[in-house]
Amino acid sequence: MKKILYFIAIILFINYTYSQELIKNNGFEQGTIPTYSPDYIGNFPENVPYWRQGCDTDNVLGNLLTPDILTLGATACYWKVPNSDHTLNLPVRTAGTTRYVYCGYSQNLNLKESIIGELNQPLTAGTYNVSFYGSKVQGKGYCAGSNTTYPSNNPGATIEVILRKSTDLCNSSSAVMWTSTQINTLGSWQQSGGSFVIDCAAAAKNYDRIEFRIKAQSGVNGIFLDDVSLKKVDINPIINVSKFYCSNTPLTFSGSIPSGENSLTHMWEIQECNYNGTILIGSPLHNQWLWGNPSPYTFPSSLNLPCNKYYRVKLATSNNVSCEWVESSKVIYLNCAPTLNPIPNQTICNGDSASFTISTSNWPVQVYNGASLVGTFYSNPITLSPTLTTNYTFKVTNGAKYSCSTTQSTTITVKNCPRACFSIKNIYSQQTEPSLYGPTSVKILCLPQIEIDGSCSTNEQGYHIRIAEFNLNSWQFIPADYYSGWVGSGTAPNSINLTSLISTPSANNGWTSRSFDPTKLYIVTFDVGPTWHSAPAQFFRVQNCISVSLENFKDDKTNTTINIYPNPTKDNITITVGEFEKIISYTIYDSTGFTVDLNSKFHSESNTQKINLSNLRKGLYIINIETDKGNYKKQFIKE
Secondary structure (H helix, E strand, O other): OOOHHHHHHHHHOOOOOOOOOOEOOOOOOOOOOOOOOOOOOOOHHHHOOOEEEOOOEOOOOOOEOOOEEEEOOOOOOHHHOOOOOOOOOOOOOOOOOOEEEEEOEOOOOOOEOEEEEEEOOOOOOEEEEEEEEEEEOOEEOOOOOOOEEOOOOOOOOOEEEEEEOHHHHHHOOOOOOEEOOOOOOEOOOEEEEEEEEEOHHHHOOOOOEEEEEEOOOOOOOOEEEEEEEEEEOOOOOEEEOOOEEEOOOOOEEEEEOOOOOOOOEEEEEEEEEOOOOOEOOOOOOEEEEEEOOOOOEEOOHHHOOOOOEEEEEEEEEEOOOOOOOEEEEEEEEEEOOOOOOOOOOEEEEOOOOEEEOOOOOOOOEEEEEOOEEEEEEOOOOEEEOOOOOEEEEEEEEOOOOOOOEEEEEEEEEEEOOOEOOOEEOOEEEEEEEOOOOOOEEEEEEEOOOOEEEOOOOEOOOEEEEEEEEEEOOOOEEEEEEEEEEEEEEOOOOOOEEHHHHHHOOOHHHOOOOOOOOOOOOEEEEEEEOOOOEEOOOEEEEEEOOOEOOHHHOOOOOOOOOOEEEOOOEOOEEEEEOOOOOOEEEEEEEEOOOEEEEEEEEEEEEEOEEEEEOOOOOOEEEEEEEEEOOEEEEEEEEEO
């Protein structure tokens, strides 16, 4: 259908209440009981308002062919009531009603009795449903006493429907618009109904009268009529929409027309408007014609409609005539949905985390695993640590009154990667030393056996060790490495002898034999593969751990000028000696006689010195204090 029909429809469209009865006094109940003989010149309307007899006349007497109004309860035979001298009456069709009409036939079969009724208004273009109730006539002469009963097998009557204009009633007949089925019931009522179409040309004639006329047929003895009806087919559309939509969701709408009715075509249209539906200047953004009754419709996403604006959605329906058009519209508001860029998939090793940076204009991000909410995040980065391969959905909802959400999905694949892990065995003590990156933990190990344990590693198929001198202040390796290479295949053992590695010539140590030096600081790194994974490096020093008898290291309790406090201590002790004595160095021994801290000299000599003991384990210790006057021994307890 061409779009020009849209403009024709606007011109011809009128607000009309569909499915209402268009015939006035369609049950013939309004009116009075006749009290006089008919004069055959049109008195039918006196007794039945809005109705009159048809336009055919008796070609012998010149009288109008006059149908009879039958009224129960009348007391005389005037106007053929209550028991017509032409007919044998039958009960009324609906309880509480008393009137119906009899239409007979003429000896001249070209003349037919009919009734013409007024309509509420001229008929517009469209499809109309017409119906009536009818019954065959049983006989005649019952009022005059000369009874005649018609054979029950006589053919039943057929009714024709014609349209007329009140301004030229008998010269403005339309063609026969509809012909009923034959009425064959006797003594009861039978309904007959159908439909007809008023096209554009017929609508322009302004028909405002309807005629029900008995069709000429040999042997037909008339018909009773009651409850005639004319209704226009209701194709007024109904749109089912929400008030608010989001810019990232399909604009899908559904529509319908009254049940049991049909529309030949329908059109969906969307156009920008203001909040009360007033269309803004410009052509419709989109419209599309479709055949049949309204069905769900999705406007193309290619329209790219600007958000935070109002739009009018319209559904129009048309039946099988081009000049009939009805429409319905709703105003919607299109919210802007938040923007969420695609989120790349990630692959991590078991035990690691995946990190995401989401640009969301400061809206919170909800992360779902299926239907389960993992968490709500208010800042970046978003860190997730699954133990198995997991699909996640990131959902961002803006804070508008009628909020919109945007989602993106990603998959974090978790692999059982090699994980390097090791520890240094047989740590004698531990201390903190300055470095380029701040205080660094250094372990003190006893010669000759320096060992590490790599059994805490997982999923490895081989391990690599590097041993070298290291400068903490510059944070650099000192060439050349003592050892660097793959030590073995398979899993890492719980005891790896570093002394043996550096002392046995091999390609991994430059085919030289090396040994650990107590004056050096060492670094050891531990890696596993494949794929390559490194554990945090560790630092150590070595020393010849000397075990001495404590018999000669008894607490000097006689010298009252030496004082150690606090004692017991948790972290630090302070040593004081005589006013004219200076502390040079100290040596600390554990309860077994092994040296814990050897010949630690102070940067400046004074009679008061503070010692940090945070690296010592809990226990009993003896400190040998060297001064410029001699050596003194004191016991203290580390808690």
